[in-house]
Amino acid sequence: MAKERVFSGVQPTGNIHLGNYLGALKQFVELQDEAECLYCVVDMHAITVPQDPKELREHVLDVASLYMAVGLDPKKAILFVQSEVSGHAELGWILNCSSYTGELSRMTQFKAKNKGRESAPTGLFTYPVLMAADILLYDTNVVPVGNDQKQHIELCRDLALRVNHRFPDTFVVPEGRFMKSGARIMSLDDPTSKMSKSAENIHSRISLLDTDAKIKKSIMRATTDSDMTIRFDPENKPGVSNLLTIYSALSGMSIPEVEAKFDGAGYGDLKKSLVTVTQEALTPIRDRFDQIRHSSELDDILDDGAARARALAEPVLDRVKEHFGIGRLK
Ligand code: AMP
Numbered sequence: 001m002a003k004e005r006v007f008s009g010v011q012p013t014g015n016i017h018l019g020n021y022l023g024a025l026k027q028f029v030e031l032q033d034e035a036e037c038l039y040c041v042v043d044m045h046a047i048t049v050p051q052d053p054k055e056l057r058e059h060v061l062d063v064a065s066l067y068m069a070v071g072l073d074p075k076k077a078i079l080f081v082q083s084e085v086s087g088h089a090e091l092g093w094i095l096n097c098s099s100y101t102g103e104l105s106r107m108t109q110f111k112a113k114n115k116g117r118e119s120a121p122t123g124l125f126t127y128p129v130l131m132a133a134d135i136l137l138y139d140t141n142v143v144p145v146g147n148d149q150k151q152h153i154e155l156c157r158d159l160a161l162r163v164n165h166r167f168p169d170t171f172v173v174p175e176g177r178f179m180k181s182g183a184r185i186m187s188l189d190d191p192t193s194k195m196s197k198s199a200e201n202i203h204s205r206i207s208l209l210d211t212d213a214k215i216k217k218s219i220m221r222a223t224t225d226s227d228m229t230i231r232f233d234p235e236n237k238p239g240v241s242n243l244l245t246i247y248s249a250l251s252g253m254s255i256p257e258v259e260a261k262f263d264g265a266g267y268g269d270l271k272k273s274l275v276t277v278t279q280e281a282l283t284p285i286r287d288r289f290d291q292i293r294h295s296s297e298l299d300d301i302l303d304d305g306a307a308r309a310r311a312l313a314e315p316v317l318d319r320v321k322e323h324f325g326i327g328r329l330k
């Protein structure tokens, strides 16, 4: 049987954090040995909000380097930059013409990002359609992402099915793969909202490239509660439960094992131990990142990735255009 095709993407904004790592990147690495994987740095998604051009370029290389620092091997997986494969934009437009403003208005991420504004940037509104194009352009079977992308994956499937209904066998209908534990890492200072790249308080998140001192500071001041027992109960004890989730995901211990380890201990003990576990997990990533980011290989790897991605995208895009009747027949 042919290997399954896997696609996923991460935005090149700064601060790739533990949520991105545990919710997405860790799965990417697991999948590279069993499937044909494409992992993309989605710079065209990043410009749905204003970006500083110089910083954006740097961040593209940062994320590509982080991909490799967390264990992706460019010999196994295709690593590339979205804007370097023009098929994403082309298919994005075609799918825009098959989507409805009503369904896009229901996307919770759009609603959250656009809170209170009367008019929204059009790119922000159609962002999930470009994401669908990213996925469908490669006849993708599986999309590993964090839980927060569930609705976008559903939309992608809806679009694929809708087009297939009109033009049979145009798209492969993909499935999301959501990680069970650690799928949603919450913010350290407000454990009722998810850890995010853009939150103002830097201590709300642990970035993968944080120093040991920063890791310690952020964890030690994480919000807990006044109840004093270490127990996994996201509803009533969101802060402590989030620390347990991170502990479990980084150490490989199950949540009940972590609970048992800290039975009768104080929050300070849990936090101190979590500081060590986190530092031990991130130090090797930081070291590899430093090597790769400034190596001359990085450009060659991304050139090669884009060429391989283009070769896979071309026949799919030809098929889509043929079915829609655009362009002359090849
Ligand atoms: P983004 O930073 O939005 O480009 O997200 C990159 C990947 O990380 C996506 O697959 C997200 O679902 C995932 N992700 C982002 N934030 C979190 C979080 N707090 N917890 C778990 N996964 C997350």
Ligand code: TRP
Binding pocket: 007, 008, 009, 010, 011, 042, 045, 130, 131, 134, 135, 143, 144, 145, 149, 152
């Ligand atoms: N929208 C995703 C996020 O914010 C990033 C993304 C863009 C993506 N295109 C994708 C993820 C395709 C998976 C597949 O996290």
